Amino acid sequence: xxxxxxxxxxxxxxxxxxxxxxxxxxxxxxxxxxxxxxxxxxxxxxxxxxxxxxxxxxxxxxxxxxxxxxxxxxxxxxxxxxxxxxxxxxxxxxxxxxxxxxxxxxxxxxxxxxxxxxxxxxxxxxxxxxxxxxxxxxxxxxxxxxxxxxxxxxxxxxxxxxxxxxxxxxxxxxxxxxxxxxxxxxxxxxxxxxxxxxxxxxxxxxxxxxxxxxxxxxxxxxxxxxxxxxxxxxxxxxxxxxxxxxxxxxxxxxxxxxxxxxxxxxxxxxxxxxxxxxxxxxxxxxxxxxxxxxxxxxxxxxxxxxxxxxxxxxxxxxxxxxxxxxxxxxxxxxxxxxxxxxxxxxxxxxxxxxxxxxxxxxxxxxxxxxxxxxxxxxxxxxxxxxxxxxxxxxxxxxxxxxxxxxxxxxxxxxxxxxxxxxxxxxxxxxxxxxxxxxxxxxxxxxxxxxxxxxxxxxxxxxxxxxxxxx
Numbered sequence: 001x002x003x004x005x006x007x008x009x010x011x012x013x014x015x016x017x018x019x020x021x022x023x024x025x026x027x028x029x030x031x032x033x034x035x036x037x038x039x040x041x042x043x044x045x046x047x048x049x050x051x052x053x054x055x056x057x058x059x060x061x062x063x064x065x066x067x068x069x070x071x072x073x074x075x076x077x078x079x080x081x082x083x084x085x086x087x088x089x090x091x092x093x094x095x096x097x098x099x100x101x102x103x104x105x106x107x108x109x110x111x112x113x114x115x116x117x118x119x120x121x122x123x124x125x126x127x128x129x130x131x132x133x134x135x136x137x138x139x140x141x142x143x144x145x146x147x148x149x150x151x152x153x154x155x156x157x158x159x160x161x162x163x164x165x166x167x168x169x170x171x172x173x174x175x176x177x178x179x180x181x182x183x184x185x186x187x188x189x190x191x192x193x194x195x196x197x198x199x200x201x202x203x204x205x206x207x208x209x210x211x212x213x214x215x216x217x218x219x220x221x222x223x224x225x226x227x228x229x230x231x232x233x234x235x236x237x238x239x240x241x242x243x244x245x246x247x248x249x250x251x252x253x254x255x256x257x258x259x260x261x262x263x264x265x266x267x268x269x270x271x272x273x274x275x276x277x278x279x280x281x282x283x284x285x286x287x288x289x290x291x292x293x294x295x296x297x298x299x300x301x302x303x304x305x306x307x308x309x310x311x312x313x314x315x316x317x318x319x320x321x322x323x324x325x326x327x328x329x330x331x332x333x334x335x336x337x338x339x340x341x342x343x344x345x346x347x348x349x350x351x352x353x354x355x356x357x358x359x360x361x362x363x364x365x366x367x368x369x370x371x372x373x374x375x376x377x378x379x380x381x382x383x384x385x386x387x388x389x390x391x392x393x394x395x396x397x398x399x400x401x402x403x404x405x406x407x408x409x410x411x412x413x414x415x416x417x418x419x420x421x422x423x424x425x426x427x428x429x430x431x432x433x434x435x436x437x438x439x440x441x442x443x444x445x446x447x448x449x450x451x452x453x454x455x456x457x458x459x460x461x462x463x464x465x466x467x468x469x470x
Contacts, residue, residue: 013218016154023214024148024158025165026207027141030097032169033204034104034134037197039265040177040188041107042399046266046413048190049112049119053407058120059400062127073135074385077143087217089140089147096137097208103130105197110190131392137208139388143380146365147219150465152457153301156309159362160300166357167294171287173200178283186279186417240375241386246367249450251387253313254360255394256441257353263398264434267406267427273417275334275424285339289346296351300358308454309359309366314447316355320439323348327432334424349435356442366452366460373460402434 045055073092080088106126111119145158173196181192241247272282296303303312327345332338364387372378403411409430410423419427452460 014216016149016151016216016218019214020148020154020216021157021161023211024145025161025168026214027093027144027211028162028165029169030100030204030207030211031134031138031141032166033173033200033207034100034130036170036173037104037108037177037193037200038395039262039269040181040193042266042403043188043269044108044190044193045119045123046403047416048110048188048193049123050413051116051119051123052413053404054116054120055123056400056403056407058123058127059403060397062124062131065128065131069131069135069389072385073139074382074388077140077385078380078382086212087147089144089217090212090215092140093137093144093208094212096133096135096140097205099133100130100137101201101205102198103133104201105194106130108190108194108197110194112190135385135388139385141211142361142364142384142388143368144215144217145361146368146378146380147217148215149218150369150461152362152366152461153305155362155365156301156304156359159360159365160297160358162361163354163358164294164297167290171290174283175287176283178280182279182417186273186277188416238382238386240371240377241383244367244371244374244383246363246370246450246452247383247387249445249448250360250363250367251390252445252449253317253356253442254387254391254445255398256438256445257356257360258391258394258438259398259441260349260353260435260438262395263402263438264431266399267402267431267434270406270411270419270424271427271431274419275428276339277334278339279417281339285343285346288343289350290354291347291350294354296354297358304359304362308457309363310446310450310453313356313359313363313450314443316352317439317443317446318352319355320349320352321436321443323352324432324436324439327435328429332428332432334428349439352439353442356446363450363452366457369460369464370452373464402430405430 042055045051045058049055051058077088077092082088085091106129107123109122109126111122114122145155145162148158149155177196181189181196183189268286269279269282272279272285323345327342327349330341330345332342332345364384367387368378368380368383371383406427409426411419411427412423
């Protein structure tokens with residue numbers, strides 16, 4: 001039976017299809033096979049390795065490396081004008097995916113009896129190795145969205161499917177790992193976390209290879225430099241980012257989202273360990289709370305076409321704020337009734353976060369276009385790298401700040417899953433407070449700073465097309 005001929009667009013590229021969206025989703029699944037264990041990192045280093053506040057301080061220290069790492073990689077990608085067989089972004093992703101096989105496992109080297117100084121060195125070295133390879137893969141991966149298609153509906157589809165990849169990449173370990181890495185006393189088995197990280201790194205590598213093979217670049221950016229062409233100026237690119245309102249607004253919202261997701265993660269684990277006393281249920285509850293996100297994803301493309309990305313994302317932030325206020329004031333008791341109320345609040349909160357997350361990457365694709373529209377240069381790598389840097393800053397400093405607050409509220413890592421009743425109750429309110437701060441930051445970033453509504457986005461795309469045609 002003859003194969004169906006591939007349909008080409010006006011520029012000779014394979015037409016955009018579900019194949020592009022699934023491949024892009026596989027990339028974020030690959031990222032999250034390495035990233036998903038980060039929520040376990042605080043429990044590993046405070047309860048198993050028993051570093052407590054040392055760990056909070058170390059998280060802030062390694063963000064200095066992030067400050068250098070993300071913009072550096074982004075500027076390297078932007079200034080790299082070498083010709084590659086496929087595309088420079090795909091080439092960097094391929095390199096990063098190899099390093100991530102072992103990079104994630106380096107963060108969970110199980111030596112609980114080592115001296116404190118040795119543990120600190122192990123953590124910093126492991127994190128630096130993991131973060132370097134994660135950035136090499138993740139920064140170019142995020143930049144790809146604006147190169148796969150210029151159509152708003154296509155970008156909405158890519159963004160939505162990326163969220164699917166992220167969700168599945170988080171849900172699989174979220175559901176399975178609690179049954180594997182915790183014992184019957186709600187305590188972490190550190191050696192199993194290391195093995196799980198190795199396996200997940202290899203699965204991530206396979207997903208990246210699938211993505212690379214099935215990705216078509218339709219917006220060509222590689223150019224031949226003239227002798228008198230201006231050199232890439234990383235400082236100017238960073239200045240452009242700070243003046244790029246859509247990029248700044250989307251970044252503030254993303255930081256808020258990750259303070260909720262990552263900052264609250266340790267407190268949520270303790271909540272289920274010592275308040276609800278059911279750590280095995282934590283993964284199932286967290287996965288269940290993602291149902292609204294999954295339900296919204298197939299609708300994202302049509303909803304964006306009808307209402308616009310900014311408009312939808314702002315509505316999602318309002319939903320999250322309502323849910324987190326309810327989480328603060330409703331009687332969430334340490335029994336099945338209280339857990340049910342918690343689940344309902346999380347369902348509404350995750351719906352709000354899900355609406356934003358499904359369009360967030362499309363919004364960053366528009367922010368990259370905005371950079372070209374206002375300043376005449378695309379600078380995909382630098383714009384995305386700075387966005388990624390602040391996201392990772394929230395992912396690192398959020399948990400560090402949360403852990404400092406937890407310790408101030410009486411949390412003791414050495415007690416593992418047996419915190420006192422008073423401390424467990426405080427974790428219940430801390431979780432709700434962290435989620436509320438997360439939702440408020442999303443609303444400010446999306447509603448007050450991000451300035452690309454549906455009408456303005458359409459005007460921007462029309463102007464850019466006119467420039468290219470001219």
